[in-house]
Amino acid sequence: MEIRFRVLFLIIALVTMSGCAATKNLFGFGQEEAPPPSAEPPGQVIDPEVERREIKEPKIDREDFEVGGFVGIMSIEDFGTSTVYGARVAYHVTEGFFVEGTVGQSEGGLTSFEQLSGGARLIEDDERTFTYYNLNVGYNILPGEGFIGEGRAYNTNFYLIAGLGSTTFAGDDRFTVNFGGGFRFLFTDSVAFHVDFRDHLLDIDILGEEKTVHNLEAHLGVTVFF
Amino acid sequence: MLEPSTTTIPLTYRRSAFSWCACLVALALLAIVPGHADAADESLRTVAVADPYLELHTGPGRGYPIFHVVDRGESVEITMQRTDWYKVRAENGVEGWVDRAQMELTLQPDGQEVDFEQADLDDFTNSKWEVGILAGDFGGANIISLYSGYSLNPHVSIEVWGSQILGNFSNGWMGSVNVVHETWPDWRVSPFFTLGAGVIHTSPKSTIIQGEDRDDQIGHVGAGVRVYATRRFSLRAEYKSYVVFTSRNDNEEVEEWKLGFAFFF
Numbered sequence: 352m353e354i355r356f357r358v359l360f361l362i363i364a365l366v367t368m369s370g371c372a373a374t375k376n377l378f379g380f381g382q383e384e385a386p387p388p389s390a391e392p393p394g395q396v397i398d399p400e401v402e403r404r405e406i407k408e409p410k411i412d413r414e415d416f417e418v419g420g421f422v423g424i425m426s427i428e429d430f431g432t433s434t435v436y437g438a439r440v441a442y443h444v445t446e447g448f449f450v451e452g453t454v455g456q457s458e459g460g461l462t463s464f465e466q467l468s469g470g471a472r473l474i475e476d477d478e479r480t481f482t483y484y485n486l487n488v489g490y491n492i493l494p495g496e497g498f499i500g501e502g503r504a505y506n507t508n509f510y511l512i513a514g515l516g517s518t519t520f521a522g523d524d525r526f527t528v529n530f531g532g533g534f535r536f537l538f539t540d541s542v543a544f545h546v547d548f549r550d551h552l553l554d555i556d557i558l559g560e561e562k563t564v565h566n567l568e569a570h571l572g573v574t575v576f577f
Numbered sequence: 578m579l580e581p582s583t584t585t586i587p588l589t590y591r592r593s594a595f596s597w598c599a600c601l602v603a604l605a606l607l608a609i610v611p612g613h614a615d616a617a618d619e620s621l622r623t624v625a626v627a628d629p630y631l632e633l634h635t636g637p638g639r640g641y642p643i644f645h646v647v648d649r650g651e652s653v654e655i656t657m658q659r660t661d662w663y664k665v666r667a668e669n670g671v672e673g674w675v676d677r678a679q680m681e682l683t684l685q686p687d688g689q690e691v692d693f694e695q696a697d698l699d700d701f702t703n704s705k706w707e708v709g710i711l712a713g714d715f716g717g718a719n720i721i722s723l724y725s726g727y728s729l730n731p732h733v734s735i736e737v738w739g740s741q742i743l744g745n746f747s748n749g750w751m752g753s754v755n756v757v758h759e760t761w762p763d764w765r766v767s768p769f770f771t772l773g774a775g776v777i778h779t780s781p782k783s784t785i786i787q788g789e790d791r792d793d794q795i796g797h798v799g800a801g802v803r804v805y806a807t808r809r810f811s812l813r814a815e816y817k818s819y820v821v822f823t824s825r826n827d828n829e830e831v832e833e834w835k836l837g838f839a840f841f842f
Binding site: 357360411412415442443444445446486488495506515516517521524525540541554556 | 784840
């Protein structure tokens with residue numbers, strides 16, 4: 352940006368911030384100040400003896416947060432498949448939408464090149480740990496019920512998630528986009544089982560040229576609402 | 578020599594085991610007590626049906642079928658809330674989910690209205706705290722940011738930001754403190770200006786041979802909008818222009834665009 356634009360920008364910002372009171376009055380957008388209370392109310396004839404209605408707010412146990420752990424398998428492209436485990440926390444904004452944060456860890460194996468070449472190693476062993484975090488937005492696309500026998504019904508949801516985050520693998524932090532879907536089975540109204548499938552996309556350049564890799568994950572989880 | 582250690586270790590173990598037990602008991606108490614401590618609160622959770630009937634759904638959502646109705650005059654106990662749905666227990670023990678619109682038509686046992694708290698545009702303007710997540714582009718690199726803000730008044734707030742920068746050639750972290758000014762905070766789409774300063778840490782990627790880690794100071798100016806979405810949820814979009822005060826001859830200039838969401842409370 353050119354210097355003069357930046358200076359102009361800065362001046363606008365400074366004027367609006369410092370001259371907050373002055374500006375809002377100037378443009379008439381500020382809240383009007385209440386007139387000073389007069390000593391005697393002018394010409395009041397009837398004194399309204401209406402009791403102020405007291406509206407009470409019940410203290411209800413809100414259970415919009417969901418926290419839990421998961422374990423499953425993850426296929427790290429070129430580095431084999433291994434166990435993945437992690438934790439999840441979600442906040443249900445409406446009956447449809449939720450936001451979710453996940454962290455997880457898996458371990459990359461040897462690439463086929465490393466297996467065939469004998470001793471050669473592309474990355475150090477301690478760089479094979481695949482650690483990720485993601486921030487996702489989710490939507491309960493198919494809320495429903497599951498029945499076991501004649502007398503038991505459990506609430507269920509199919510949901511879709513998409514989001515972004517970062518993955519630490521092969522010595523670097525890598526920008527990661529992930530998306531997927533899952534099935535939530537509410538064992539009680541506060542305890543849920545999950546089955547999730549996700550794809551973590553990231554760019555990696557350690558095998559010659561830079562390419563986008565798909566790292567597929569399937570996991571089972573348990574969460575508790577609170 | 579072994580004897581003292583064998584006596585010492587179990588002691589520490591016992592102490593830590595005890596503290597764990599204490600923690601667990603305390604947690605259990607915390608979980609139980611709020612439900613039963615306040616008799617007044619408990620009475621508030623029982624409401625009488627004032628509409629011709631109250632519809633109980635099998636789950637907390639529009640699509641779940643209505644399987645039971647509670648008639649006018651009967652009372653129900655509210656046991657749980659999830660988003661805009663309330664789980665209630667009728668006098669005959671049947672439990673189901675009722676939406677907010679119907680719950681607002683119930684009355685307290687003494688005939689007064691019950692207020693089911695719901696955040697609105699007014700809370701969006703006057704809330705003290707805000708936490709949000711934004712992501713976008715920082716001079717060609719990807720950036721993910723987390724921030725927390727405190728409002729000194731509806732117009733002015735102070736924010737602390739932490740960001741992770743993920744680029745093709747280098748990665749980094751950035752932390753900054755901002756002052757944010759909203760000229761019309763009572764608008765649903767509320768524009769703001771921001772000024773701030775902080776530090777940036779950059780380290781070249783492991784595949785880049787040259788270069789070393791750097792810590793630099795930054796200053797920035799920016800503008801954006803906060804948009805009230807629903808409940809305690811808002812959206813935010815912003816542009817910031819950064820100046821990185823490097824130790825070289827020229828300062829760096831970086832432009833940043835970000836989009837994300839926030840919760841206020």
